[in-house]
Amino acid sequence: MTRLLFDMPPPNAIPVVGEDAAYPVGRIFCVGRNYVAHAEEMGNTVDRDAPWYFTKSAPNMCASGATVPYPPGTENYHHEVELVMALGRPVFQCDRAEGEAAIFGYGCGLDMTRRDRQQDGKDYRRPWDLGKDVENSAVLGPLTPAAKAGPLKGKRIHLSVNGEIRQDALLDEMVWSVGEIVSHLSHYYHLRPGDLIMTGTPAGVGPVVAGDHLSGGIDGLGEISLRLGAAE
Ligand code: MN
Numbered sequence: 157m158t159r160l161l162f163d164m165p166p167p168n169a170i171p172v173v174g175e176d177a178a179y180p181v182g183r184i185f186c187v188g189r190n191y192v193a194h195a196e197e198m199g200n201t202v203d204r205d206a207p208w209y210f211t212k213s214a215p216n217m218c219a220s221g222a223t224v225p226y227p228p229g230t231e232n233y234h235h236e237v238e239l240v241m242a243l244g245r246p247v248f249q250c251d252r253a254e255g256e257a258a259i260f261g262y263g264c265g266l267d268m269t270r271r272d273r274q275q276d277g278k279d280y281r282r283p284w285d286l287g288k289d290v291e292n293s294a295v296l297g298p299l300t301p302a303a304k305a306g307p308l309k310g311k312r313i314h315l316s317v318n319g320e321i322r323q324d325a326l327l328d329e330m331v332w333s334v335g336e337i338v339s340h341l342s343h344y345y346h347l348r349p350g351d352l353i354m355t356g357t358p359a360g361v362g363p364v365v366a367g368d369h370l371s372g373g374i375d376g377l378g379e380i381s382l383r384l385g386a387a388e
Contacts, residue, residue, distance in 0.1 A: 167350075169279045170242070171329040173262065173378065179242055183213040183349025184294050186238075186259030186267055187337060190356025191329050197359050207340055210284050212267075212354075220264075220380045223330040225388035226366040227290050230270035236357035236363055237315035237323050237372045237380065239308070239340065240265035242299050243351045247342045254336030259302050264296035264313070264380040267344050267354050271363070284383050294354070296378040297373070306376055308334065311320070315372030315380075317364060327374070332356075350388045 169178035188208045189195040189317060218224055225377025267288070275289025287312045295339045302340040330339070337353060345351075364370065366386045373379035 163180055168219075168262060170219070170263065170291070170296050173298055173300045175301075180350055181214045181217050181296070181352060182348070184214055184217065184307050184352045184354065184384055185209050185341060186354040187213060187332065187356040190331050191325065191358040191384060192331065192359065193329065193359035194324070194357055197361070202331050203222050204331065207337055207380045209341065212289050212294045215288060216291050217294045217296055220247070220295060220297040220382065222292070223383040223385050224292040226368070227270065227292070228268065228387065230272055232270065232272040232363050233384075234269045234271045235315060235322065235370055236267040236316065236361050237311060238265050238267050238312060238357050239327055239330070239334075239355045239374060240296060241338075241353050241355065244349055245336070246346065246348045247338065248346045250339055250342045252333070252335035252339045254334055255342060256333075256335030258338055258347070259334060261299035261301045262305050262308075262339075262374075262377045263299045264297040264378050265354055266370065266380055267313075268293040268295060268382075269361075278327070295380060295382050296352070297378045298371060300377050311375040311377065313358060313361070313374045315370060316357070317362075317368055317370055322362055323358055323360035323372070326358075329358060330355060344366070350375070365371075
């Protein structure tokens with residue numbers, strides 16, 4: 157085996173409800189706009205022809221419950237609470253049913269966003285990496301296996317900041333179903349275990365500051381929390 161010049165950290169992993177073993181995080185895909193009310197609050201409309209995506213680097217994941225510094229390079233750091241799905245088997249160019257069957261489990265996550273840098277990307281037609289692929293910005297709660305998750309319909313997704321509710325919606329509001337998303341994305345990637353998909357945020361996104369405590373969850377699919385410390 158090739159000798160490496162220096163050590164790299166092992167992959168991040170997420171706890172799984174009812175299992176001793178954790179789920180290792182490979183790639184993190186994120187759906188751009190999947191709730192009409194959120195698209196509208198950002199001054200956008202939802203493209204109903206097809207979903208679209210950006211990515212976050214797996215090392216930029218952060219486990220729920222952590223305290224992380226307020227990130228550099230922004231004065232408008234936003235919360236986006238989202239349903240996260242984790243794949244359990246390889247799929248390529250699959251249909252909706254096969255896509256849904258490939259989902260290992262679900263959890264609650266936060267797609268933390270430098271909104272000002274994302275806006276730069278829109279204004280100057282640049283990529284979104286500085287806005288979205290932020291250190292500690294893919295905050296992930298424990299996964300509940302799909303077999304134990306029950307129907308997604310009717311489940312409430314919510315987020316509070318310092319105990320005050322900011323985002324409150326039903327997963328029913330998602331424009332693209334989980335099976336449709338996996339199917340669509342599988343026409344661009346050979347999807348595999350370790351792939352996570354953050355499925356977009358409902359309305360109510362907004363800024364957070366150092367000292368804030370974010371807490372939320374999805375009915376039956378676990379909770380999420382994050383504390384923001386001082387900038388470092
Ligand atoms: Mn998002």
